[in-house]
Amino acid sequence: MAELRLEGVGKRYGGRGEVVALEPVDLAVRDGEFITILGPSGCGKTTMLHVIAGLVPPSTGSVWLDGTDITDLDPRDRDMAMVFQNYALYPAKTVRGNLEFPLRMRGVPRRERARRVEEMAHVLGLTPLLDRLPRQLSGGQQQRVALGRALIRRPRVFLMDEPLSNLDAKLRAQMRGEIKRLHRQFPITTIYVTHDQAEAMALSDRVAVMNRGVLVQVGPPAEIYHRPSHVFVAGFVGAVPMNLARVRLHRVEDAVECLFPGGQRAVRVRLDGTPPADAAAVLGVRPQHARWAARPSDDGVPWIPAVVEDIDIVGEESYVLARVEHGPLLSVLDRAGTAAPGQSIAIAFEPAAVHLFDEATGHAVPVERVTAARRGDSPAYP
Amino acid sequence: MRAAREALRRTPRSAVLLGLVAFSLLPFAWMLTASLEPPQALYTAAPHLVPRPVTLANYASLLSPREQGVYFPRYFLNSVVVAFSTVALALLVATPAAYAFSRFTFRGKGMLMYGFLAQNLFPGVNFLVPLFILMTVLGLRDTYGALIIGYLTFSLPLNIWLLRGFFDGIPPEMEVAARLDGAGVVRAFVEVALPAAVPGLVATAIYTFILAWDEYLYALTMISSADMRTLPLGLFAYFSEGVPDWGGLTATAIGMSIPVVIVFLVLQRYFVSALTKGALKY
Numbered sequence: 117m118a119e120l121r122l123e124g125v126g127k128r129y130g131g132r133g134e135v136v137a138l139e140p141v142d143l144a145v146r147d148g149e150f151i152t153i154l155g156p157s158g159c160g161k162t163t164m165l166h167v168i169a170g171l172v173p174p175s176t177g178s179v180w181l182d183g184t185d186i187t188d189l190d191p192r193d194r195d196m197a198m199v200f201q202n203y204a205l206y207p208a209k210t211v212r213g214n215l216e217f218p219l220r221m222r223g224v225p226r227r228e229r230a231r232r233v234e235e236m237a238h239v240l241g242l243t244p245l246l247d248r249l250p251r252q253l254s255g256g257q258q259q260r261v262a263l264g265r266a267l268i269r270r271p272r273v274f275l276m277d278e279p280l281s282n283l284d285a286k287l288r289a290q291m292r293g294e295i296k297r298l299h300r301q302f303p304i305t306t307i308y309v310t311h312d313q314a315e316a317m318a319l320s321d322r323v324a325v326m327n328r329g330v331l332v333q334v335g336p337p338a339e340i341y342h343r344p345s346h347v348f349v350a351g352f353v354g355a356v357p358m359n360l361a362r363v364r365l366h367r368v369e370d371a372v373e374c375l376f377p378g379g380q381r382a383v384r385v386r387l388d389g390t391p392p393a394d395a396a397a398v399l400g401v402r403p404q405h406a407r408w409a410a411r412p413s414d415d416g417v418p419w420i421p422a423v424v425e426d427i428d429i430v431g432e433e434s435y436v437l438a439r440v441e442h443g444p445l446l447s448v449l450d451r452a453g454t455a456a457p458g459q460s461i462a463i464a465f466e467p468a469a470v471h472l473f474d475e476a477t478g479h480a481v482p483v484e485r486v487t488a489a490r491r492g493d494s495p496a497y498p
Numbered sequence: 499m500r501a502a503r504e505a506l507r508r509t510p511r512s513a514v515l516l517g518l519v520a521f522s523l524l525p526f527a528w529m530l531t532a533s534l535e536p537p538q539a540l541y542t543a544a545p546h547l548v549p550r551p552v553t554l555a556n557y558a559s560l561l562s563p564r565e566q567g568v569y570f571p572r573y574f575l576n577s578v579v580v581a582f583s584t585v586a587l588a589l590l591v592a593t594p595a596a597y598a599f600s601r602f603t604f605r606g607k608g609m610l611m612y613g614f615l616a617q618n619l620f621p622g623v624n625f626l627v628p629l630f631i632l633m634t635v636l637g638l639r640d641t642y643g644a645l646i647i648g649y650l651t652f653s654l655p656l657n658i659w660l661l662r663g664f665f666d667g668i669p670p671e672m673e674v675a676a677r678l679d680g681a682g683v684v685r686a687f688v689e690v691a692l693p694a695a696v697p698g699l700v701a702t703a704i705y706t707f708i709l710a711w712d713e714y715l716y717a718l719t720m721i722s723s724a725d726m727r728t729l730p731l732g733l734f735a736y737f738s739e740g741v742p743d744w745g746g747l748t749a750t751a752i753g754m755s756i757p758v759v760i761v762f763l764v765l766q767r768y769f770v771s772a773l774t775k776g777a778l779k780y
């Protein structure tokens with residue numbers, strides 16, 4: 117059992133607290149949950165992790181573990197283990213010595229220690245390497261030792277700070293699978309820090325997205341992906357960035373028309389509330405939720421004229437980058453693969469998949485999604 | 499053919515390197531030569547590197563008592579005691595101090611560090627008189643204590659600076675991991691940080707050892723009785739007796755160099771790794 121709760125935990129640095137590393141956050145992590153803190157460099161992820169581990173005292177708020185206030189508890193009495201970006205293996209100790217260290221510190225008898233080291237080495241495939249020193253190991257092997265050292269004493273909370281960022285892409289994918297498997301085998305409450313959104317999406321029960329010291333959104337990966345609550349989340353999550361464009365909202369009958377700066381109609385949606393007349397907003401559409409054609413068809417949705425500037429090939433997919441006159445550069449998943457730079461095309465958004473964000477605050481504006489297409493229009497998407 | 503061209507291409511560089519090696523080794527070689535031949539050979543013959551005739555008389559004379567029964571083994575012992583004590587005490591004090599400077603923040607930290615640096619910027623001679631007075635007051639003149647304490651005042655500041663640099667180069671995450679694993683601050687220092695700093699400790703120790711082993715001026719000021727002389731003082735004794743005894747002088751110099759060479763050969767591995775690590779960081 118290990119249920120972790122942060123209540124208003126914040127951290128400021130500097131003599132007068134002028135550097136805000138972490139704005140006060142509330143976060144509850146369930147027992148056995150795998151939660152990922154996702155955010156760009158410098159947003160306060162490590163700070164949050166260090167506060168949880170007790171390495172850094174919070175400036176405000178308190179940390180609770182299973183209903184006990186542990187804010188002032190010494191790190192070594194918290195029964196948490198941590199894996200670092202640079203592994204932080206003890207260089208003068210062998211793999212065995214590294215794995216054994218946490219047990220030794222906790223007074224586990226020699227016989228029992230040896231048994232558990234063997235067991236952990238077996239789980240991680242380290243058995244043949246037990247007598248090597250860390251510097252005689254590859255990056256992936258070192259990473260496995262670091263994981264093993266953290267897991268061997270079955271901590272109540274398992275903290276990982278960008279543990280895979282020093283590995284090459286292939287090894288990273290492999291270790292990602294390994295971490296997932298280990299968590300299934302040892303369901304320890306885990307807080308995993310990363311700036312790699314793909315890693316967060318693949319591993320987590322829930323993702324907590326952070327930006328500039330603020331916890332922006334917490335939720336399961338699918339929710340983070342499909343229903344970003346903030347323009348920052350929309351832009352940060354997703355292998356290919358979401359199109360984000362400034363639009364003016366124009367009331368038409370019972371719906372709202374989104375217009376690009378050049379006056380082109382982008383999409384028509386219905387909002388939960390009534391927007392102020394001619395309000396500004398940020399429109400978000402994933403490239404996968406847009407399509408293009410050589411010329412507009414009459415299927416009831418607005419078609420946006422644009423000129424192809426470039427074709428972007430990402431893995432097996434390619435994306436058309438097209439400029440709207442006086443407006444944004446839009447990225448559209450290229451299903452046909454026939455676009456050429458310089459070509460004039462028309463782009464249409466899937467009305468059910470657009471997002472609107474308040475221009476000033478960045479918060480999502482609730483969109484009533486199904487109403488945009490008129491009766492009888494059923495846009496076809498593959 | 500290709501091998502030959504390759505060799506030719508390398509020749510200029512090899513020549514330069516050889517020249518440099520010769521430049522630094524030649525005085526040593528000549529010293530060795532002089533120590534292995536009768537003193538007169540130095541004056542009579544043209545410069546030569548092969549001693550003629552070869553004799554061990556100079557070395558033998560080292561082992562026979564000179565004035566007041568003081569002779570080379572006694573100087574050697576004095577130097578060993580002083581140098582090793584200095585190294586041991588310097589490391590004992592500087593290592594935890596440097597660790598604290600590297601890992602903790604406390605009031606006056608920056609000022610202290612720059613204070614140490616400033617101390618090193620003054621010429622050592624400046625400290626000669628104050629230290630002489632101090633040692634007189636403490637009744638330590640003409641003892642090992644005077645030399646050891648004196649050498650510590652010269653070497654500790656740099657020891658702390660050097661070691662702090664090495665500790666700074668060790669990622670603190672290691673100790674953080676140890677703390678989370680259940681180790682206390684001291685345990686994390688001793689079991690985790692210290693082993694990682696061994697190359698740095700060795701390099702610093704060598705530096706201190708050579709300083710204490712070679713020092714002349716301060717020892718000359720503090721030491722008055724013949725049986726307290728360290729090797730550099732003993733060496734100088736060969737000049738003070740009218741005509742320098744080149745044979746004895748060079749033999750003593752060789753005897754004095756051997757421990758340094760041995761220490762260096764044994765610890766070279768660490769020394770190189772410490773130097774390169776300092777350069778690269780990580």
Ligand SMILES: Nc1ncnc2c1ncn2[C@@H]1O[C@H](COP(=O)(O)OP(=O)(O)OP(=O)(O)O)[C@@H](O)[C@H]1O
Nearest residue numbers: 129130135137156157158159160161162163164311
């Ligand atoms: N000891 C400190 N003193 C002053 N400012 C600090 C300190 N530690 C962190 N900060 C600041 O707090 C902010 C958050 O830092 P933190 O290390 O938590 O970022 P991060 O999200 O882990 O970034 P990264 O992905 O680069 O590791 C940064 O702006 C950083 O400069």
Ligand SMILES: [Mg+2]
Nearest residue numbers: 161162163277
């Ligand atoms: Mg970080």
